[in-house]
């Protein structure tokens with residue numbers, strides 16, 4: 001096996017659907033790729049998988065074909081026009097939305113067969129707090145929780161953070177405020193939620209940057225393009241570039257957590 005540099009794995013979740021998890025996963029992957037990183041995006045929003053549509057790429061095979069044993073993971077990966085290596089989810093396959101632990105573990109382990117260099121793996125996880133969501137988030141090194149400044153979204157984000165921190169003992173939790181009027185509003189939302197986490201859970205969450213509400217995000221989706229492609233000069237595109245830059249400045253996490261993780265084989269190989 002080659003001696004790859006450590007792959008940094010970021011899981012993206014949101015308590016509530018519609019907070020912008022897929023939008024953020026896609027544009028973050030593209031922004032990192034535009035900086036020259038080798039980026040893979042796993043559409044683990046199984047059952048609702050729509051990353052391939054939003055990125056304007058045709059994927060003849062998907063993770064369902066890996067699950068049924070007919071194909072290897074490397075067979076199903078497609079390269080998007082932005083140079084992101086996309087692992088397509090299986091849209092409309094209801095069985096995939098209800099995978100058990102051993103099936104999730106099989107998906108996570110299948111990444112050990114990948115032979116290409118990957119600097120970042122971005123994992124777009126389903127909404128909610130299902131066991132599958134928690135398994136995927138536990139298998140990542142950093143966890144991003146997408147939230148909008150609305151009571152239902154905040155309550156759901158808090159619920160997800162609570163379960164991840166207290167029941168799963170996961171750290172490296174970042175809040176990504178989305179659809180904010182300004183980065184000051186995003187920071188304020190982060191502070192509010194972090195205060196509640198401090199007080200009631202005894203933990204701190206982290207903050208990098210928020211994503212502004214931008215009409216061009218919606219327009220880009222209608223054109224099947226990431227906003228970074230469709231409107232590179234837009235406010236949202238600028239926010240995604242800033243977020244990507246801040247991520248590249250984070251210290252790499254090189255420790256295995258003791259739980260099942262993506263690219264475990266590489267981690268162990270590099271450590272030996």
Ligand SMILES: Nc1ncnc2c1ncn2[C@@H]1O[C@H](COP(=O)(O)OP(=O)(O)OP(=O)(O)O)[C@@H](O)[C@H]1O
Nearest residue numbers: 017018019020021022023127179212213214217218
């Ligand atoms: N920053 C933004 N500005 C404006 N619109 C946005 C922004 N982020 C997301 N949206 C829009 O909000 C809607 C929901 O976004 P998205 O599909 O990414 O959410 P999601 O959390 O992945 O939803 P689900 O979990 O249901 O798949 C989409 O129409 C998207 O274009």
